[in-house]
Amino acid sequence: MKKNVIEVKNLEKYYEISRGLFSRDKGVVKAVDNISFEIPQGESLGLVGQSGCGKTTTARSLCLLDPKTNGDVKFLNPESQVLESIDELDDDELKKFRRNIQMIFQDPYESLNPRWTIKDIILEPLNIHNIGNLTEREEAVKEILTTVGLTPPENYMPRYPHELSGGQRQRVSIARTLIMKPKFVVCDEPTSMLDVSIRISIMDLMLNLANDLDISYLYITHDLAVARYMCNRIAVMFNGKIVEIAETEELLKNPKHPYTKRLISSIPVPDPKYKRVEYELNFDELDEIVKNNPDKSMVDIGGEHFIATHDVKDILY
Amino acid sequence: MRKEVLVVEKLNMHYETLDGPVAAVKDVSFVLNEGESFGLVGESGCGKTSVAMSLLQLQADNAKISSGSIKLEGQELVGMTENELRAVRWDGISIVFQGAMNAWNPVAKIGEQIREAIREHRPDNTKEENTKKIEELFNIVGLDNSIMNRYPHELSGGMKQRAIIALALSCDPKVVIADEPTTALDVVIQDQILKELKKVQDLLGLSLIYISHDIAVIAEMTDNMAVMYAGSVVEMGPTASIFNKPKHAYTRLLLESTPSVVGERKKLRSLDGEPPSLINENKGCSFSPRCPEPSKECKNQELDMKLIEVTKGHWADQCCVNCG
Numbered sequence: 205m206k207k208n209v210i211e212v213k214n215l216e217k218y219y220e221i222s223r224g225l226f227s228r229d230k231g232v233v234k235a236v237d238n239i240s241f242e243i244p245q246g247e248s249l250g251l252v253g254q255s256g257c258g259k260t261t262t263a264r265s266l267c268l269l270d271p272k273t274n275g276d277v278k279f280l281n282p283e284s285q286v287l288e289s290i291d292e293l294d295d296d297e298l299k300k301f302r303r304n305i306q307m308i309f310q311d312p313y314e315s316l317n318p319r320w321t322i323k324d325i326i327l328e329p330l331n332i333h334n335i336g337n338l339t340e341r342e343e344a345v346k347e348i349l350t351t352v353g354l355t356p357p358e359n360y361m362p363r364y365p366h367e368l369s370g371g372q373r374q375r376v377s378i379a380r381t382l383i384m385k386p387k388f389v390v391c392d393e394p395t396s397m398l399d400v401s402i403r404i405s406i407m408d409l410m411l412n413l414a415n416d417l418d419i420s421y422l423y424i425t426h427d428l429a430v431a432r433y434m435c436n437r438i439a440v441m442f443n444g445k446i447v448e449i450a451e452t453e454e455l456l457k458n459p460k461h462p463y464t465k466r467l468i469s470s471i472p473v474p475d476p477k478y479k480r481v482e483y484e485l486n487f488d489e490l491d492e493i494v495k496n497n498p499d500k501s502m503v504d505i506g507g508e509h510f511i512a513t514h515d516v517k518d519i520l521y
Numbered sequence: 522m523r524k525e526v527l528v529v530e531k532l533n534m535h536y537e538t539l540d541g542p543v544a545a546v547k548d549v550s551f552v553l554n555e556g557e558s559f560g561l562v563g564e565s566g567c568g569k570t571s572v573a574m575s576l577l578q579l580q581a582d583n584a585k586i587s588s589g590s591i592k593l594e595g596q597e598l599v600g601m602t603e604n605e606l607r608a609v610r611w612d613g614i615s616i617v618f619q620g621a622m623n624a625w626n627p628v629a630k631i632g633e634q635i636r637e638a639i640r641e642h643r644p645d646n647t648k649e650e651n652t653k654k655i656e657e658l659f660n661i662v663g664l665d666n667s668i669m670n671r672y673p674h675e676l677s678g679g680m681k682q683r684a685i686i687a688l689a690l691s692c693d694p695k696v697v698i699a700d701e702p703t704t705a706l707d708v709v710i711q712d713q714i715l716k717e718l719k720k721v722q723d724l725l726g727l728s729l730i731y732i733s734h735d736i737a738v739i740a741e742m743t744d745n746m747a748v749m750y751a752g753s754v755v756e757m758g759p760t761a762s763i764f765n766k767p768k769h770a771y772t773r774l775l776l777e778s779t780p781s782v783v784g785e786r787k788k789l790r791s792l793d794g795e796p797p798s799l800i801n802e803n804k805g806c807s808f809s810p811r812c813p814e815p816s817k818e819c820k821n822q823e824l825d826m827k828l829i830e831v832t833k834g835h836w837a838d839q840c841c842v843n844c845g
Contacts, residue, residue, distance in 0.1 A: 470712035474737035
């Protein structure tokens with residue numbers, strides 16, 4: 205049995221909104237509403253859903269970029285091999301801990317500082333965490349650039365981001381992420397801004413790195429076809445909640461939740477020989493599951509295939 | 522036999538730059554039949570949008586159509602004066618621009634902007650007639666009439682895209698060019714917009730040119746398609762035929778690099794390298810430097826680019842047909 209690298213329980217992230225300038229009445233947007241999942245070592249979980257469903261908010265809370273409102277997040281400490289809750293860490297421990305969680309952002313045109321050279325960009329994490337001396341750091345940069353396929357590294361180090369193509373920039377983002385040797389990386393649509401022809405080479409690079417360096421991904425995307433290529437398991441998110449989690453092929457072949465069905469039937473198929481699987485909007489299966497399990501919020505229907513039982517009829521119609 | 526609406530022959534377009542001319546469209550020829558959809562697919566910078574802009578002659582100031590002909594129902598568009606062109610744009614050919622987010626004027630109401638287009642082309646219409654027309658259009662694309670009095674920032678991405686389609690249809694054009702109409706949208710909205718476009722096309726009998734980098738969208742939306750690479754069409758024919766028996770190495774790679782939710786979960790192939798610079802005159806097959814299995818003739822750039830007919834209506838570059 206593999207250990208989990210991350211366990212999330214009942215994570216919530218609310219944003220307060222004020223209703224008008226003079227009103228004391230505050231509304232709440234439940235961007236992430238009570239979600240739970242876990243990722244075993246070396247496996248990847250796809251987080252799939254429409255724009256605005258809370259995917260990125262989840263990612264930012266996990267990476268400690270936005271404080272969560274409620275819930276428990278536990279990471280595996282690579283040294284002691286025990287799961288530690290991030291709430292119990294003091295500042296020093298937290299800083300050390302951040303090395304193990306890294307994030308790759310969506311837009312390689314915006315996530316790299318245009319005034320810094322590639323070398324400076326990749327060196328920054330090492331400087332912040334004060335790892336090694338100058339020559340060691342430089343060696344590390346060279347090594348990681350070679351790993352992500354930017355060879356020879358000497359050619360790339362003095363360049364600026366605008367001198368690189370989109371695919372090369374995303375490789376720099378990946379290099380910056382991996383230089384801390386993280387065990388868990390959150391990827392927020394890392395290939396959605398890239399051209400079709402380079403998308404696969406970036407995805408293959410990430411898969412190979414995960415294999416070689418034993419990294420787990422939380423892979424965020426709106427495209428189920430991409431998630432299928434990248435992930436062992438897929439979690440479907442809708443309106444701030446996870447509505448279905450299952451092993452990738454199981455989810456695609458045997459979806460139970462009406463929203464998952466809608467998502468699957470909206471993906472165009474790149475081959476006229478195949479027809480899309482068109483599902484009707486139908487709540488019978490979900491109702492049946494809810495009826496048999498009246499008290500549970502998530503039901504396991506076998507083979508670690510979980511369905512959420514909360515009422516979605518009003519929002520889905 | 523369907524009627525030919527748009528015939529493009531040997532179209533060449535280049536951009537004048539300080540480094541020399543950039544040949545963005547090279548010898549592109551295709552025929553669009555009435556009521557049919559034609560897809561243009563290829564990676565960024567391959568000349569898809571340049572073709573679209575040449576059809577409407579809305580290209581940038583430094584762009585020049587050096588030769589070729591564009592005939593809309595027999596009427597030659599190349600060499601027309603600006604005034605003659607104004608009559609053809611929107612009445613004859615209209616376009617659904619890429620990125621609906623930025624296609625609207627942010628300080629004018631949606632209805633007013635569509636009204637402006639109609640007023641320009643139908644100066645005799647009364648205000649009531651125009652309002653009725655817009656209501657009709659909104660009905661077709663599935664928008665509520667109240668959207669007319671809204672500003673662009675009040676609409677979601679999908680609603681803006683629907684309104685852009687209504688704008689493109691406002692003067693009953695014969696040909697509509699859809700330039701990556703769903704690229705900025707998420708999958709569920711993309712699906713709605715594609716279905717809407719198909720419905721509109723059937724309803725009005727439009728001829729559609731569909732431009733996209735997403736081969737899955739092209740597969741579902743079009744009857745005929747052309748694959749573009751480095752400014753040239755490298756393969757062209759019925760969509761089903763190209764997907765079943767792709768002849769060009771580039772088409773094959775495009776097909777094998779697209780993930781899918783149906784069928785076997787298979788290893789995808791990546792397309793390494795970068796497209797060639799269009800400034801220099803390339804001899805021979807422009808794809809050969811990136812081709813995974815180039816033949817000897819291909820490598821030595823001995824064969825010139827030339828489309829030959831493989832099966833009926835299915836054309837491909839001769840060098841790849843010879844390769845196998």
